[in-house]
Amino acid sequence: MGTPISVSFPAGFFDRSDPRDDTVFYGMPRLVQHIDEGAIASVSAYYDEVGVDGDVLDLMSSWVSHMSTPPRRLTVLGMNDAEMRANTWAHERVVHDLNADPRVPFDDGSFDTVVCSMSVDYLTDPVSVFRDVARVLRPGGKFAVTFSNRCFPTKAVRGWLSTDDAGHVRIVTDYFRASGAFGEPVAEERPSAGDPVFAVCAPRS
Numbered sequence: 001m002g003t004p005i006s007v008s009f010p011a012g013f014f015d016r017s018d019p020r021d022d023t024v025f026y027g028m029p030r031l032v033q034h035i036d037e038g039a040i041a042s043v044s045a046y047y048d049e050v051g052v053d054g055d056v057l058d059l060m061s062s063w064v065s066h067m068s069t070p071p072r073r074l075t076v077l078g079m080n081d082a083e084m085r086a087n088t089w090a091h092e093r094v095v096h097d098l099n100a101d102p103r104v105p106f107d108d109g110s111f112d113t114v115v116c117s118m119s120v121d122y123l124t125d126p127v128s129v130f131r132d133v134a135r136v137l138r139p140g141g142k143f144a145v146t147f148s149n150r151c152f153p154t155k156a157v158r159g160w161l162s163t164d165d166a167g168h169v170r171i172v173t174d175y176f177r178a179s180g181a182f183g184e185p186v187a188e189e190r191p192s193a194g195d196p197v198f199a200v201c202a203p204r205s
């Protein structure tokens with residue numbers, strides 16, 4: 001484990017305007033795309049560059065994972081069973097509320113890569129989740145987080161809603177650093193023919 005860099009989030013940063021249990025909002029399946037085709041292509045190209053393959057965990061997943069080709073073994077974790085059943089690439093599907101329990105429910109060193117797409121803004125205890133993502137990664141494994149400028153505003157944390165794209169990149173970088181469990185994160189805006197795509201990625205330390 002690296003040394004956590006002290007990052008403080010202001011009071012109320014992780015509040016949400018809909019504070020109800022996430023099972024209420026995510027109980028109904030949404031078989032929709034959360035970003036447009038250009039942005040999906042951008043995320044796929046990014047995953048190709050990062051080398052998302054092997055045993056992959058798609059954290060906060062729905063019915064589509066955005067790799068260009070299916071990884072050797074894909075595990076998806078999200079809130080809605082029907083959505084994840086529609087994810088035909090998945091070998092394993094786990095319904096788990098990371099805001100009720102930030103532990104990622106897998107053994108140490110289970111994955112080569114963990115990805116989290118268009119969802120990091122919904123986490124109310126992200127630093128604990130990021131630290132536990134490092135635990136389930138193999139040595140050298142990477143955690144790749146992508147996001148755009150769209151969200152479900154009632155479920156995103158207040159700190160996210162209070163800033164802009166550059167602020168979101170700083171927030172995710174801070175989550176990595178505060179976890180103390182990763183090498184230095186690399187943040188970038190990715191080329192996209194549609195919705196903007198931002199990515200922050202770091203190797204497990």
Ligand SMILES: C[S@@+](CC[C@H](N)C(=O)[O-])C[C@H]1O[C@@H](n2cnc3c(N)ncnc32)[C@H](O)[C@@H]1O
Nearest residue numbers: 022034060061062078079097098099117118119
């Ligand atoms: C905007 S969708 C993004 C889905 C997918 N990652 C994508 O890129 O299309 C948000 C996803 O976050 C998941 N999610 C939201 N809150 C969660 C929580 N507390 N624990 C686990 N997953 C959660 C939901 O199941 C949903 O699939």
